[in-house]
Amino acid sequence: MIIMDTEISQENIRVLSLEAGRRIINIIAGNCQITLKKGQGLDAKFIFISNFYKGVRVNIRVAFLPISSKLDKESALFEAVLRIHGLNKVIDFKYIGFTDDKVELLEKSYIHPQGLIISTGPTGSGKTTTFYAMLKLLSQKKSSIITIEDPVEIELRESNITQMNISEDFGYSEAVRIMLRSEPDIMMIGEIRDEITAKHALIAAETGHLVLTTLHTNSSLSIFGRFKSLNIDSGQLFSVLKFVTAQRLYNPLCPECKKRIGSEKLPSIYRYALEENLKFTASMLSKTNMCNRFLDFKEVSCFDSVYVRGEKSCDNCGGTGYVKRKPLIEIAEFNDAVKEEIYGNMTALFNLSSLEEILMNLSNFESLKVQSFNKLINGEIDPVTYFNLSK
Ligand SMILES: [Zn+2]
Numbered sequence: 001m002i003i004m005d006t007e008i009s010q011e012n013i014r015v016l017s018l019e020a021g022r023r024i025i026n027i028i029a030g031n032c033q034i035t036l037k038k039g040q041g042l043d044a045k046f047i048f049i050s051n052f053y054k055g056v057r058v059n060i061r062v063a064f065l066p067i068s069s070k071l072d073k074e075s076a077l078f079e080a081v082l083r084i085h086g087l088n089k090v091i092d093f094k095y096i097g098f099t100d101d102k103v104e105l106l107e108k109s110y111i112h113p114q115g116l117i118i119s120t121g122p123t124g125s126g127k128t129t130t131f132y133a134m135l136k137l138l139s140q141k142k143s144s145i146i147t148i149e150d151p152v153e154i155e156l157r158e159s160n161i162t163q164m165n166i167s168e169d170f171g172y173s174e175a176v177r178i179m180l181r182s183e184p185d186i187m188m189i190g191e192i193r194d195e196i197t198a199k200h201a202l203i204a205a206e207t208g209h210l211v212l213t214t215l216h217t218n219s220s221l222s223i224f225g226r227f228k229s230l231n232i233d234s235g236q237l238f239s240v241l242k243f244v245t246a247q248r249l250y251n252p253l254c255p256e257c258k259k260r261i262g263s264e265k266l267p268s269i270y271r272y273a274l275e276e277n278l279k280f281t282a283s284m285l286s287k288t289n290m291c292n293r294f295l296d297f298k299e300v301s302c303f304d305s306v307y308v309r310g311e312k313s314c315d316n317c318g319g320t321g322y323v324k325r326k327p328l329i330e331i332a333e334f335n336d337a338v339k340e341e342i343y344g345n346m347t348a349l350f351n352l353s354s355l356e357e358i359l360m361n362l363s364n365f366e367s368l369k370v371q372s373f374n375k376l377i378n379g380e381i382d383p384v385t386y387f388n389l390s391k
Contacts, residue, residue, distance in 0.1 A: 115242040143185035205240040220246035254317035257310030307379035
């Protein structure tokens with residue numbers, strides 16, 4: 001059983017023993033009047049339990065996952081993941097762990113009275129938490145806000161925010177239709193999954209609303225291909241698009257116990273991949289004005305050493321070698337200069353390296369790949385974390 005604090009950093013705050021976990025799962029299942037049967041999980045339907053923790057009211061979202069156990073076929077049938085979502089805490093970008101320059105860009109991105117802002121990233125990348133921070137910020141401007149979520153993860157108490165829950169009988173496209181009729185200033189659509197929802201989101205953005213949504217893509221710049229597969233006209237999308245973000249969470253190395261090793265000690269497959277990435281990133285940066293922003297990077301021509309986690313017990317990190325998770329975000333700003341450049345050559349939307357080059361030269365775009373490379377060179381992350389971030 002794993003308990004996670006998702007509101008802050010998605011850090012695992014406690015892993016319980018098998019026996020303690022079993023007892024708690026049975027208590028929760030009993031209280032929620034759930035009968036857990038072998039082979040069945042509740043990984044799609046979440047159960048919320050409200051409680052108080054250190055004086056703060058929290059929601060605990062429980063997902064039961066069926067597992068197989070070779071050791072004990074009768075009793076070890078389920079794993080439960082408890083995610084804690086606070087209700088009272090003020091969430092802001094700084095608190096989540098974004099650096100000052102990213103906070104500035106994020107705050108700037110939400111001042112638009114209308115248009116489309118898209119957030120991409122895999123499940124568990126912290127993008128929902130970022131959205132909630134954004135909604136808190138926007139609600140201070142007294143705008144009327146409606147959200148559609150599946151499910152509502154954090155209840156927001158602001159009177160100008162209405163949150164709608166998606167269910168089996170009440171899908172995204174129907175909820176978006178109701179939302180449009182209500183004429184809010186700002187709409188948050190949990191996820192664009194189909195053509196109808198995508199079309200409604202664009203209509204809303206074209207008719208004076210600010211629309212925030214998420215999309216399942218690998219990178220922020222691949223949204224154009226994804227929208228095309230939903231039969232959305234690229235020109236129509238491009239005309240309302242303001243910002244696209246891609247987010248990941250990563251574990252920085254513990255500064256107290258990390259150690260430097262010669263790159264010859266790395267497995268050859270890693271060493272080869274790092275050298276290839278170095279060449280690729282260097283050639284990408286050389287085409288742009290980005291080198292000035294990455295002075296440390298400029299000095300590196302090959303990898304002679306890297307930092308890895310320490311092996312000895314360390315009080316600072318409890319011997320794990322890593323410290324509290326942090327978010328990493330790339331923000332693609334489609335400002336006037338970028339738009340003007342791309343309107344001259346719309347095919348650039350489907351050529352990721354051309355698009356990246358335009359964004360790097362005409363906005364503050366720093367891809368996840370470039371940022372994580374810089375972190376590797378600066379010894380903030382190890383090669384394993386780097387490859388996970390730059391996938
Ligand atoms: Zn340490």
